[in-house]
Amino acid sequence: MTVVLAIDQGTSGTKAIVADGSGEALTIAEAELRPRYGDGGVVEQDPRQLLESVLDTGRRAVAAAGRPIDVVALANQGETVLAWDPATGTPLSEAIVWQDRRAESVCAGLTEHADRIAARTGLVLDSYFSAPKMAWLRRNVTTEGVVTTVDTWLLHHLTGEFVTDAATASRSLLTDIDTAEWAPDLADLFGLGDERLPRIVASDEIIGTTRAFGGEIPVAGLIVDQQAALLAEGCIDAGAAKCTFGTGAFLLANTGTTAVRSTAGLTSSVAWRAAGGTPYCVDGQVYTAASAIRWIRDLGFIRSAGDLDTVAAKESDGTLCVPALAGLAAPWWRPDATATFTGMTLSTRPEHLVLAVLQGIAAQVATLCELVERDLGAPLTRLRADGGLTRSRTLMQAQADLAQIPVDIYPSAHATPLGAAALARLAMNPGMTLREAVGEWKPAAVYEPRWSAERAEQFRGTWTAVAEATVRKGDLT
Template identity: 70%
Template sequence: MTTILAIDQGTSGTKAIVVDAEDGTVAIAEETIRPTYLPGGGVEQNPHELLDSVLTAGRRAVSMAGRTIDGVALANQGETVLAWDEATGTPLSPAIVWQDSRAESICAELAEHREAIAQRTGLVLDPYFSAPKMAWLRRNLTRDGVVTTTDTWLVHHLTGEFVTDASTASRSLIFDLDGAAWDGRLADLFSLGDERLPRIVGSDEVVGTTRAFGQETPVAGLIVDQQAALVAEACLEQGTAKCTYGTGAFLLANTGSDPVRSSAGLTTSVAWQAAGQTLYCVDGQVYTVASAVRWLQDLGLLQSATEIDALVAEDSDGVMCVPAFAGLAAPWWASEAM
């Protein structure tokens, strides 16, 4: 019998699920997180809140399941970054969330390299991705410690290791999509060439062990949350696709072993690395979905998200709301849109 604690550390919350090979889903626990939205396009999270949500949700789920677990898997936000002290694990900055658009100036400075970056990485030169945020953080907040995506920091707290998975690395703009490895030339473009970058691992690789949820347990299954949803929706074959809704909405299609470049404003990433193979996906993004519904609730226009269908069914006299609160993503890529 194999019992797995699967943790999805997202933008608006962390969900922990205990699944068993025989009994299916046996426990679910959730912790809510509220990002801080700042003037000028800033979106931040408290790193301690992220870690606490992982530990609290995970321990609650294990307690509810009433059984020991054989492994821990972790899905992450993908492009959210922070600086931290590798010796102590102490955060040295807020977590700069994937919705944060303050790195637009970094992208503007590199505009002449836009086509070359797109061809090399499969991505659009946009502050959505992690390298511009890392460069902005280094320029504006701190030069100390290491700067990584949040998954590396969380896994370090769980296991002591310094790793990220290939799907997360591929969301950075400093990753060679065809070679599935860090690209030093791209890192230099973003003034990140001297940074210590985490070791890239496959999603099926056991990266270490943790005692955070009871007895010492292997940690594996590292992956970006949207690629994890591609697996969860059984989009395992080339040509299959899914759209999931959370803080944002994300449409991903499995392209198999072909890192196809989109001509329609979509992006291409590693879907996952497993069993010695690298599979790819194309995706389109809407940044603000559930967070827009929460905004309507905060304004008092909705009491709960379940009322949204009735509201949109009413006659709007031709008025349309485009919730570009964090800019527009695919296919427009207008981070300044509001």
């Protein structure tokens, strides 16, 4: 029975679990993180706080478990980057979070190469991804040390190694999607040709050992957070899809061994490299989900996310919201888009605004479901869902209604670390299959559509028109 310490280092917090051989979380430790938001699209984190949170939560989880740990796994934010000194591990910059928009100028300067970049990487040229932020750091902050995604820095502190996993690397705009290896010509395009890039490893590879959590413990199970959740929810076969409702909302669908070039404005990435295979996934992003809920909480509409179902109106008064508080991703890819409320009257109350935000999140995810179906060439029959916001019955029912498919709620709040734990378990048991490492699960709840197809289509048509108007408004400013 392999006991895994799996750490999920995320945007809003770090979570560590100790999982037994059956995949059950024995103990959990968490630490909240608050990124710094500033004018001009600034979203930063203190790297030292990230490292401290990893060490603190990991040690607390191990202490609570009271049993030896066989392997340590790490899931990471994906596209958050920093500059650091490889000799000492000292940060040379703040961590530039995936939501940060300051690298838009880098992307603007490469517009003529956008089609070439998309064909090679499977991604859209956007500051959401790693390379533009890496280039921005080099131009504006420091030319010293190395510049990498946060996982490489954390793993260096844990093991002394200089690595990243194939799924994380595929989110950079610097890898060839078909080979999942660094592409020197793309690095040159971003002005990063002279950079030292980490070795790309498989998610089930033992990369080294760490003494950070007691004893000499192997480190394996490295993966970007959304793909970790995709695996945990058993989306192993082509066509299976999940959406994580976290800081943002992220919908991923397994496309098998084919790296699909999206014709619908989505992106394509490595799902994981494990068990001798490299499956791919297509994905779409909603930049603000839980961060939009935090925003309405800070405005005083709710006291906490737990109030959503009691505060939200039971029926809409016609108010619609496009919660583009950090821009719009697929299919618009407009980082300059801003949030919009429309349809308000003197009778509109705070509860109507709360419902409008929830329906706005669900409408964006429903749009992504439709786009995924285009790329898959087949309809989605179900949507698996995880993340803190799945606790909101109002949001999940809106999701089923607007997407017009059942929504299965993953029974654990820890999909991301459990996915990383499954990969670590695979690394320690070479004869195990991926499906055996993941195990079976049953939904904690299932939300069936209550709206008619006609009502859903009408709502989404009106909401999409508002979203398009938001984008056009950006064109005029």
